Amino acid sequence: MEHTVTTMPTARKPGCPFDPPAELIDAREHSPISRFPFPDGHQGWLVTGYDLVRSVLADSRFSSRKELMRHHPSIDYGDIEVPPAPPGEFLLMDEPQHGRYRKPLVGKFTVRRMRLLTERVEQVTAEHLDAMEKAGPSADLVTAFAKPIPAVIICELLGVPYEERGSFQENIDKFLGGEVSDEELIAAYIATQTYLAELVAAKRANPTDDVLSDLLDSDLTDEELKGIALILLSAGFDTTANMLALGTFALLQNPEQLAALRADPALTDNAVEELMRYLSIAKTFMRTALEDIELGGHTIKAGTTVILSLNTANRDPERFTNPHALDLRRQDGGHLAFSHGIHQCLGQQLARVEMRVAFTALINRFPTLRLAVPAEEVALRPETADIYGVKSLPVTWDV
Numbered sequence: 001m002e003h004t005v006t007t008m009p010t011a012r013k014p015g016c017p018f019d020p021p022a023e024l025i026d027a028r029e030h031s032p033i034s035r036f037p038f039p040d041g042h043q044g045w046l047v048t049g050y051d052l053v054r055s056v057l058a059d060s061r062f063s064s065r066k067e068l069m070r071h072h073p074s075i076d077y078g079d080i081e082v083p084p085a086p087p088g089e090f091l092l093m094d095e096p097q098h099g100r101y102r103k104p105l106v107g108k109f110t111v112r113r114m115r116l117l118t119e120r121v122e123q124v125t126a127e128h129l130d131a132m133e134k135a136g137p138s139a140d141l142v143t144a145f146a147k148p149i150p151a152v153i154i155c156e157l158l159g160v161p162y163e164e165r166g167s168f169q170e171n172i173d174k175f176l177g178g179e180v181s182d183e184e185l186i187a188a189y190i191a192t193q194t195y196l197a198e199l200v201a202a203k204r205a206n207p208t209d210d211v212l213s214d215l216l217d218s219d220l221t222d223e224e225l226k227g228i229a230l231i232l233l234s235a236g237f238d239t240t241a242n243m244l245a246l247g248t249f250a251l252l253q254n255p256e257q258l259a260a261l262r263a264d265p266a267l268t269d270n271a272v273e274e275l276m277r278y279l280s281i282a283k284t285f286m287r288t289a290l291e292d293i294e295l296g297g298h299t300i301k302a303g304t305t306v307i308l309s310l311n312t313a314n315r316d317p318e319r320f321t322n323p324h325a326l327d328l329r330r331q332d333g334g335h336l337a338f339s340h341g342i343h344q345c346l347g348q349q350l351a352r353v354e355m356r357v358a359f360t361a362l363i364n365r366f367p368t369l370r371l372a373v374p375a376e377e378v379a380l381r382p383e384t385a386d387i388y389g390v391k392s393l394p395v396t397w398d399v
Contacts (some may be wrong), residue, residue: 002298003027004035005046008073008307011384017380018250018279019310019324024048028312033296036307039076044305045298050316050336051110052296053308055339062287062306064343066092069286070305086221088227091343098342101228104218105346108211114349117153120147123358124152129365138372141393144244147237149358153350154236158229159203159210168192176386196226198234232347239281240351242381242389244358249273249378249393251363252371254326261328262363271328272355277335278326279313285339310336320343368398 009021015038019025027034032049042358047053056062063069066085070077085092107113131142139145151169153164174180174188200212200222207213212229220228251258261267285308289300298308312336315323321332338345345351365368374396379391 001032003033004034004037006037008036009296010074011131012380012383013226014320015376016267018064018253018326019377020244020283020309021383022378024309024312025315025317028316029210029298032316033298034292036073038070038073038305040070040078042077042305044070044307045295045300046307046309047295048312048316049296050313050319053310053313054321054336054340055283056287056295056306056308057336057343058256059076059293059341060095061290061293061345063094063290064092064098064254064287065094068288068303068305071286073182073307086223089231090228091231095342101220101224102250102342104220105228105232106209106216109346109349110125111349115352117350118353118357120156121153121354122361124359125149125358129361132320135364136397137399138183138394138396142245142390143392145358145362146248146393147241150237150240152360153354154233157210157236157350158199158212159208160199163240164195168195168225168233169237171195172238176234176238179382179385192230192233193226196229197222199229200225221335235345236352238387239352240283243275243355244280245352245393246279246281246389247355247359248362248369248395249371249390250275250279251359252369252395253375257326257328258363261359261366265360267328268356268360269352270330271359272352273324273333273335274326274328274330275355276337277314277320277330277333279388280314280335280337282337282339282386283311283383283388284309314328356391366395366397369395370397372396 005027009023009086012019013020013022027046032047034046034048035045036046038044045057065081088101090098116187128145132139147169151165152162155165171188175185187362192193203213203216207216212225215225261271287308288305289304289306291302291303295299314337317323338348378393381389381391
């Protein structure tokens, strides 16, 4: 029997900040694919099962083009004509445009290159933990640890003066955090675009040793470089920052797993992958069918928007044993938290290096680290945010 989900859930079950909304879990239990009527009457689909989500992400017949999709499941698009993605913002493009922007970047984010950054990430992490310890014995882990570490690294990679991080960090929070008005969101986006245009112009005038300057010799225009910089800056900062904070919260709420990680540093790599799977902070993606496609026993008509629920796919019991448990020794890997296919996260190796270093240093520096407030009082980002996480994480420790 065909299953239908009428609205996208906007709240997580009280006391379960790491689990997907219960209605999404329920939808996957009914079927890995459900009908989803958009507010404007468009008959879309919601895909919640691992195998089907993975297949859509790998299928070029499902488009990522911005102008073809309804990007928000609760908005009545009516006669709204969505424009194509701005130049350089390749996450919302298909081939060959996507490849034109992504290919020059691939060699700059390889496993080898990112591992060469390990020493610098260790240094930055140690500096912030030193400051946190000196100011302690309490802190907001978001502002003292989770945000500044990836901010420093992505600033250095792109050649952004670190002293200018405050404005772009605040604006990225606004257009990815899901808590400001449409007017504030647009203003933050425009301010970020303006800043990046000035940055590209500065690099043209005075190139330095960074990724953005390296791209100046290509055939990319300044407008395209600005779009690429926006993707790298927002993805390289916001996602890792939220993983560090929410991941620490999850470890503190699973003390036996935290103890195992402290006792066995060899678990670190596996712990990073399991936290990515368990938390799935990039919750949903959208795709639109370019032709009629059979999926999970249903025909997805050309022009139909499909919502891909990554957080339920990564909790699919048909793919993962005991999927709702955080298990740092888990062997059934292959999560989709970095996406899959041609849009798989370009900076995933950088994120892994940052998480490996930061989690290890944090739990070793503060063996008595614990929440300073009851878990239910930790302020969470809303489900409307593009990237899930915590707004603040008050912690304390013994001195």
